[in-house]
Each structure stands twice: as C-alpha cells, then as structure tokens.
Amino acid sequence: MFVRRTPPCLMLVLLALLAACADRPAAKPVTPLTLDYTRLGPIKLAVSKLDFINHSPLVPPADAAAVSFKPQLADAAYRWGLDRLQPVAAEGVAVYNISNAKLTRTKLPQSGGINSWFTRQPAEKWVAALTVKLQVTNAAGGFNGHAEATVTRSTTLPEGATASEQENAYRRVLLALMDDLNSAMTQAIQHHLGPVLVTTP
Numbered sequence: 001m002f003v004r005r006t007p008p009c010l011m012l013v014l015l016a017l018l019a020a021c022a023d024r025p026a027a028k029p030v031t032p033l034t035l036d037y038t039r040l041g042p043i044k045l046a047v048s049k050l051d052f053i054n055h056s057p058l059v060p061p062a063d064a065a066a067v068s069f070k071p072q073l074a075d076a077a078y079r080w081g082l083d084r085l086q087p088v089a090a091e092g093v094a095v096y097n098i099s100n101a102k103l104t105r106t107k108l109p110q111s112g113g114i115n116s117w118f119t120r121q122p123a124e125k126w127v128a129a130l131t132v133k134l135q136v137t138n139a140a141g142g143f144n145g146h147a148e149a150t151v152t153r154s155t156t157l158p159e160g161a162t163a164s165e166q167e168n169a170y171r172r173v174l175l176a177l178m179d180d181l182n183s184a185m186t187q188a189i190q191h192h193l194g195p196v197l198v199t200t201p
Contacts, residue, residue, distance in 0.1 A: 033171055035076055037083035040182065043189060044198035047092035047139055050085055052078060056101035069170045074101035076178055077130050080185075085134070088198050092139030100131035100150070103170075108156070120158035127154045128173045130181055134189060139196045147192040149184035153177040 056074045071079070081096040104127045133148040153176045155169050190197065 033071065033174075035071060035079045035178070037080050037182065040084060042086040043084050043186070044086050044088045045092075045094050045136070045193070046089040046196040046198050047087045047094045047136060048090050049093045050081075050087045051093065051095045052081060052098075053095060054078065054098045054101070056098055069103070069167065069174075071174075072101070073103060073128060073130055073174065073177070074098050076174060077101055077132055077181065080178060080181060081132070081134075084182075089140065089196075092143070092196065093137050094196075095135045095137075097133045097135065098130070099133060100129055103128050103173075110159070120160065122156040123159035123161070124157045125154060126157065126169065126173060127152060128177050130177060132181065132185060134185070134193065136193055136196050141195070143195045145193050145195070147185065147188035149181060149188050151177055151180040151184055153180065 054074050077098045081098075085094065085096060087094060106125045106127070108122050108125055110121055110123065129150070129152045131148070131150040133146055135146040137144050153173045155173050157166065157169055161169070
C-alpha cells in the first residue's frame with residue numbers, strides 16, 4: 001500500500017498561510033459617528049438669513065459601499081455650516097454652497113509572486129474631497145463677498161478589506177477631512193469676509 005506524502009516545501013507554504021491568517025488582527029466594531037461642531041463656537045455673520053445648497057455630484061448607484069457610509073461627506077459639510085455659521089443682523093443674505101463632496105475609489109495594481117501569499121497588498125485608494133463656498137450679498141454698507149475652501153484626504157485599503165475595516169477607514173478620512181475644512185474655512189472667512197464678521201459676544 002502506498003501512502004501519498006505532502007511535499008515538504010508545500011507543507012511549509014500551507015503552514016505559512018495559516019500563520020498569516022492567524023496573525024491578521026480582528027477588525028474592531030464600528031460605533032455610530034455623530035458630528036458636532038458647536039464646541040468650536042459660532043462664527044457670527046452680519047446677515048439676516050443663511051441658506052444651504054448642495055450641488056455635489058450624485059453617488060453612482062453601483063457604488064453601494066460608498067453610499068452606505070454615514071454620515072455622507074455632504075452631510076458632514078452641512079453639519080459644520082449649521083453648527084458654526086450664525087446670522088445675527090437685520091439685513092444681508094449668506095448662502096453656504098456645498099459644490100463638491102465625493103469619495104473616489106481607485107483599484108491599485110497587484111504584484112504577484114510568493115510574497116503576495118503572505119501579505120495583504122494595498123488594493124484600493126480612496127480620495128475624499130470637499131468644496132464649500134460661503135457667499136454674502138447685500139450686507140450692511142452694500143457689502144458682497146465670498147469665502148471658499150477645497151480640501152482632500154486619501155487612504156489605502158488592503159485586499160479583502162472587511163466591511164468593518166472599510167467603515168473605519170472612511171471614518172478616519174472623514175474626520176481628518178472635516179478638521180481640514182474647519183481650519184481652511186475659518187481662515188478664508190476671516191480673510192475674505194471680515195466686514196461681516198461679528199466679534200462681540
């Protein structure tokens with residue numbers, strides 16, 4: 001009777017693959033993310049009305065994963081404007097326009113060879129972008145002006161990323177992107193909309 005033996009080299013490969021799988025850390029569960037920018041204080045504007053407009057491109061229906069991420073980029077930008085911008089005067093109109101809020105996902109090339117068996121290669125690059133504009137018209141003294149900011153952040157995901165890993169990656173990108181937006185828009189408003197900034201309590 002013959003007994004078929006597994007070649008030693010193949011056995012080593014199988015053991016290495018099992019070890020690689022065992023070493024993969026379990027993804028941490030994702031807790032709901034609630035954005036709140038009121039802690040940063042209001043940006044008081046000498047206008048009587050504040051409107052919000054979202055002109056961001058629609059997410060393709062095929063990109064179900066991107067649609068499922070909450071909050072969406074446009075929603076986060078809206079929350080920032082709602083929490084921070086405050087009209088406090090009797091005349092003038094401010095319009096907060098979200099013109100670009102999108103998450104682009106690009107496949108990355110994969111390398112072959114035996115090393116690819118033991119490591120998770122970067123498989124996708126995500127780029128998140130936001131553009132917002134605050135337009136002021138007919139304020140006191142006939143002032144008209146605008147402040148605008150565009151911010152981007154990116155990250156890469158490994159091959160076979162779980163839903164939890166994708167959610168966590170999205171959260172990191174979103175929070176960093178919103179920190180950038182807060183900094184950029186605050187500076188832009190101070191620089192371009194000084195005549196309608198109200199600094200008194």
